[in-house]
Amino acid sequence: MTDFDATGEARMAVAPAGAGIRFLLINLALQNLGRRKARSLLLFAAVAICAGSVFTGAVLMRSIERSMDVGFTRLGADMLVVPEGTLTNITAALLTAEPTDLTLDAGMLGRLSRIKGVGQIAPQLIFRTDAAATGHQHETVDLVAFDPARDFTIQPWLAERLDRPLRKNDVIIGGRREEQVGAELLVFGESLTVYGKLGKTAVGTHENGLFMTFETLDGLREVMLRICGDKAPLQPDKLSGVLIDLAPGATTQQVRFAILASFPDVKVVSGESTLISVRQGLAILLDGVLALMLIMFVSTAAMVSVLFSAIITERRRELGLLKAIGARRRQIIGMLLIEAVSTTALGGGVGCLFGLLLMRFFEHSLVYYLEGIGIPFLWLGAGMTALFALLCVLLASLIGAVGAFFPAWRASRRDAYDLIRSEG
């Protein structure tokens, strides 16, 4: 038999029965859920709807963001800065600079990127040659040098490519060219590897050009100078133009004036203003969806809390009894949390599954709609989707834990006799 000292502390060393009591308390928690089917189902359904909405919202949001990243960049830059005097062929899509003998100084990039309202900048150098650059007589070829780290109008159009990063002496070919990916292509006598091929864009230079890094073009410079003569674009540190994506909230008018004020010798060409507005509007909409999901989380946690307060009120006698026979406060709280978390986690899992089915069900109409407005819809990968589902189940568990903790904590503080005699 256990002895107690004057402070009531048990003196006897005791063998653990933790597994047994944990099993019983878990069993008790789960059986309680089964005994109150209607309320458990209501709680389950509420959390399933919340988790399903958050999951569906998050996956769609991320998918739309990815689609926008590719889709809107495919629609071209917001602005193009070229040397003053350049003849520009206005198209809906600003995908490349213009082939011209006029050039910009590469030293302007630092100042340009610091102009308020300028988001991304992508410098390009285009050299048009009608010499037999690729071995075909009478062929006009645009050689386009770009910076892969800054580019946002060429690489998003890659329809096929080698399974490795772009490197020196690689060339990307326009969508109308006949060479195969992986083949060797002689350019000014130098052997370049066809790294990738772009999709068709109906923009001449983009469809027929040869795209390479500045480093690759530098390697061709000597032979080009010899064959084509000393033309301006072949001078070091020269650019044909700079493509610009505006920062969120910036307008083409503001940025145009700011650029012209800083660089008097340039010409600024604007892209399709509707597309700029749509892109910026969608970014705001996605932020709104995120805020809505947060509100949903808080309101569901509050609802779980109210529901658990009612559940605990109904079960005061049971909790009082458990306290009377020696259950500690943490055991009471633990049992109630197990009950809440198991319901909400299961609800979260089912919600995600339901969300997944819903997305698959509406996939065709959604994808058709987005592609109809020129945005190729890109679903999240299976791994990321599974990660989102896991996070939503964790979120649902958190809702259960947060919602049930306060009522459970409050009940655990009450005297056992109060709980027993206040049975409703």
Place this chain on the structure above:
Amino acid sequence: MLACTGLGKAYATERGEVEAVRGIDLEIAPGAYAAIVGRSGSGKSSLMAMIGGLSRPTQGKVHVEGTDIWALSDSRLAAFRNHRIGFVFQFASLLASLRIIDNVALPALLGRRADAAAAYGAAAVLLDRLGLADFADAYPPEISAGEQRRAVIARALINEPALLLADEPTSDLDEQTEIELMDQLRALNRERGMTLITVTHNLRLAEQADRVLHIADGRLIS
């Protein structure tokens, strides 16, 4: 064994404070059987709850086996109740979703005094002693009220308490079952040397006790 000094309990109600127990001094020897009698609302159950560590007194002290139980921290008081005090309530107090044997083993498991196998072994012995061996795997709603009450007694005894408190343990039972149950409690009190305190309306049952305590209007009158 048990000593109460100046014990009092007041409840706050909408109509103001109600004193349920007023300054009770009481001593009960180890192994004794005491019956607390009184009319409804006289403060019997409130007194019992304070003695058992279930309801905090608004004044006074309770010493059980020399321990000032209301000076203990919440978790130590829970451990003390679990190890040293057994309860038989006036309502069916088994957990309906657990088997009878789980209900009986529960205090031993909560107190972590033994491993699960030992707790269930002890529960099986007690069920056998109280004639419930055949119902070990049954659920409470599957057995009679009298059998349920005996299962509650088995649960109260699982940790071999020094003090067994029974608050109107036979209130909803028929006369024959009531007599059998009280006989069993009395026998356990004698066999185990365990102090037994019961609250009852039934004066005939109270007369079997070593000592009868009369309570009226929250005061101990004899």
